[in-house]
Amino acid sequence: MNKLLWGALLALAAPAAFAETGHGANTEAIVMFLLFIAGTMGITWWAARKTQTTSDFYTAGGGISGFQNGLAIAGDYISAASFLGIAGMVYVSGYYGVIYAIGFLFGWPVVMFLVAERLRNLGRYNFADVTAFRLEQTPVRILAASASLLIIALYLIAQMVGAGKLIVLLFGIEYKFAVVIIGALMMIYVFFGGMTATTWVQIIKAVLMLAGGTLLSALVLYAFNFSPDAMLAEAVTVHPYAEELMSPGEAVTSNPLNALSLGLALAFGTAGLPHILMRFFTVSSAQEARKSVIWASSFIGYFYILTFIIGFGAIALLVRHPEFFHGGLDGSFNMLTDLIGGTNMAAVHLSNAVGGSLLLGFLAAVTFATIVAVVAGLALAGAASIAHDLYANVIARGRSTEKQEMRISKISILVLGVLSILLGIIFEDQNVAFMVGLAFAIAASANFPVLVLSISWRGCTTRGAVMGGFIGLLVATVWVVLSKTVWVDVFGNAEPIIPFPNPGIVSIPLAFIAIWFFSITDRTARAERERDAFDALTVRSQTGIGRSGAVAH
Amino acid sequence: MQRDVVAEVLKHPKYQELVKRRTRVSMSFFGLTLLIYAGFILTMAYLPEVFAQPLGTTWTMSVGLFVGLLVACSAVILIALYTYFSNKVFDPLLAAIMRDVQ
Numbered sequence: 001m002n003k004l005l006w007g008a009l010l011a012l013a014a015p016a017a018f019a020e021t022g023h024g025a026n027t028e029a030i031v032m033f034l035l036f037i038a039g040t041m042g043i044t045w046w047a048a049r050k051t052q053t054t055s056d057f058y059t060a061g062g063g064i065s066g067f068q069n070g071l072a073i074a075g076d077y078i079s080a081a082s083f084l085g086i087a088g089m090v091y092v093s094g095y096y097g098v099i100y101a102i103g104f105l106f107g108w109p110v111v112m113f114l115v116a117e118r119l120r121n122l123g124r125y126n127f128a129d130v131t132a133f134r135l136e137q138t139p140v141r142i143l144a145a146s147a148s149l150l151i152i153a154l155y156l157i158a159q160m161v162g163a164g165k166l167i168v169l170l171f172g173i174e175y176k177f178a179v180v181i182i183g184a185l186m187m188i189y190v191f192f193g194g195m196t197a198t199t200w201v202q203i204i205k206a207v208l209m210l211a212g213g214t215l216l217s218a219l220v221l222y223a224f225n226f227s228p229d230a231m232l233a234e235a236v237t238v239h240p241y242a243e244e245l246m247s248p249g250e251a252v253t254s255n256p257l258n259a260l261s262l263g264l265a266l267a268f269g270t271a272g273l274p275h276i277l278m279r280f281f282t283v284s285s286a287q288e289a290r291k292s293v294i295w296a297s298s299f300i301g302y303f304y305i306l307t308f309i310i311g312f313g314a315i316a317l318l319v320r321h322p323e324f325f326h327g328g329l330d331g332s333f334n335m336l337t338d339l340i341g342g343t344n345m346a347a348v349h350l351s352n353a354v355g356g357s358l359l360l361g362f363l364a365a366v367t368f369a370t371i372v373a374v375v376a377g378l379a380l381a382g383a384a385s386i387a388h389d390l391y392a393n394v395i396a397r398g399r400s401t402e403k404q405e406m407r408i409s410k411i412s413i414l415v416l417g418v419l420s421i422l423l424g425i426i427f428e429d430q431n432v433a434f435m436v437g438l439a440f441a442i443a444a445s446a447n448f449p450v451l452v453l454s455i456s457w458r459g460c461t462t463r464g465a466v467m468g469g470f471i472g473l474l475v476a477t478v479w480v481v482l483s484k485t486v487w488v489d490v491f492g493n494a495e496p497i498i499p500f501p502n503p504g505i506v507s508i509p510l511a512f513i514a515i516w517f518f519s520i521t522d523r524t525a526r527a528e529r530e531r532d533a534f535d536a537l538t539v540r541s542q543t544g545i546g547r548s549g550a551v552a553h
Numbered sequence: 554m555q556r557d558v559v560a561e562v563l564k565h566p567k568y569q570e571l572v573k574r575r576t577r578v579s580m581s582f583f584g585l586t587l588l589i590y591a592g593f594i595l596t597m598a599y600l601p602e603v604f605a606q607p608l609g610t611t612w613t614m615s616v617g618l619f620v621g622l623l624v625a626c627s628a629v630i631l632i633a634l635y636t637y638f639s640n641k642v643f644d645p646l647l648a649a650i651m652r653d654v655q
Contacts, residue, residue: 109586233613246615247605256598263594
């Protein structure tokens with residue numbers, strides 16, 4: 001196995017070094033990226049020896065501490081898309097980026113107060129274990145797996161396409177090649193090292209990202225004598241929107257319902273994201289799960305504040321550097337439309353402006369690492385859905401051995417890896433901006449209502465959960481497809497069928513109402529049994545009794 | 554045998570207290586979270602002019618940006634307070650129950 005890993009490392013290193021001579025290559029970035037790969041391969045090799053059982057593979061044997069898990073969750077959450085995306089959004093429209101950051105952050109109190117500890121006490125590997133605790137395995141797991149795999153696919157495509165483009169720009173290698181590198185690295189980490197390797201890659205990356213973001217923000221503020229207001233004043237002077245930068249703006253005021261709807265999906269989506277929820281099973285107890293949330297939310301909150309400094313700093317400082325723009329003949333440029341690589345690159349150019357090529361290289365390498373780490377976490381959650389939910393509990397109905405389940409997981413990882421490379425290539429020139437938003441909407445409309453009601457409402461039955469979950473899933477998806485984001489921007493129709501693009505305000509309440517309605521009208525004997533089992537569920541969710549070594553089937 | 558433990562816990566007087574108090578506390582925190590978050594989003598959507606004002610005559614930073622920072626901090630503070638509650642109140646209660654049933 002050792003030999004295999006080094007072989008893979010060499011195969012990756014050779015073309016990356018070759019790219020040094022290519023267009024737009026950055027030697028510092030490549031060196032730091034190779035160091036990161038070498039370090040994480042070492043970890044994977046170490047983790048591979050500890051990964052024997054399915055519990056090791058899915059949840060690192062439950063041996064991660066609350067602090068470590070908090071960092072890993074922050075790592076999963078501060079993806080390249082959210083870091084570069086939010087900084088870019090602030091760069092373009094100022095205050096509008098705040099809605100996203102605050103919405104993403106408010107997912108955490110929701111997770112903490114409604115699900116975190118109970119999740120840890122009730123489940124083994126993924127959140128489907130929790131919804132299937134007292135409800136019927138087969139339908140509930142099919143629902144959880146369908147929603148989870150759809151969310152993971154959307155997220156994977158968005159990450160792969162965004163990442164591929166970024167890497168083309170940073171390292172000067174070809175798009176297809178970049179996508180293959182990400183897919184290959186992800187497969188190595190997850191295939192050999194399972195959750196242990198995935199978690200440690202995520203922790204290292206989170207630390208690097210927090211350090212890099214802190215340094216970048218400090219350098220930006222230094223340019224304004226550490227006065228944030230002086231920075232904002234400069235930003236307002238140079239930006240075409242001027243004072244509008246400081247207010248909610250057209251995007252919000254032209255359609256308040258849409259803003260509200262987006263806010264709902266962002267805040268409730270987190271508590272339904274399979275790869276985030278899975279992290280709660282890597283800690284040993286509900287107390288540690290609690291600690292995970294407080295660390296994760298602190299790091300995420302801190303990082304978003306850095307992102308604002310970086311976004312507004314980019315407005316104030318990048319205009320002084322015409323070399324970052326496609327200029328006109330007379331040297332004039334539009335700061336919004338002419339930025340090289342698009343506005344998502346604002347943070348990357350800023351690092352070059354204030355920290356030179358060394359900081360640029362560092363940030364580029366960390367961004368690449370981020371993508372690989374987030375993709376690895378997604379693939380692991382996907383493998384759990386396929387092997388643990390669909391194979392072990394639906395197809396084999398609990399008769400499979402641990403060894404068989406592990407084998408299916410590993411095959412799933414390979415399939416998901418190849419699939420993500422193919423999807424990344426197919427969607428190269430597609431507009432994928434809506435995909436993360438849709439993933440959040442599905443998480444908030446299908447997984448979140450089912451999870452919350454199944455653990456906190458006695459009356460919830462299998463029929464209610466399955467009907468409600470599928471209705472939420474369907475309404476959210478159809479809504480997005482018929483709205484401007486897909487119907488007009490992707491399919492090229494003239495007018496959207498649905499007035500605004502975010503489904504949350506309709507699909508989330510609808511899912512809750514459907515679960516309630518189809519549960520209270522459920523008069524079967526099975527429904528009675530499920531209601532009676534609520535006491536046992538509550539005892540375990542509150543105390544954790546029966547958790548260790550518990551097999552729920 | 555596990556069935557007995559569940560029944561025992563259910564009968565334990567402190568268990569009822571734990572469930573009641575914990576549900577009340579987590580629901581209050583959740584309500585407070587929703588209040589802050591909905592207040593923020595609704596103000597932004599329906600009273601954008603409030604958020605557009607500068608903090609003061611010499612300031613560029615707007616009320617909305619400043620409130621946004623406070624709202625972001627409040628999310629972390631709420632989580633920290635809840636953790637404090639759990640450590641101080643619920644963990645000892647839980648430990649007492651576990652001592653009795655095991």
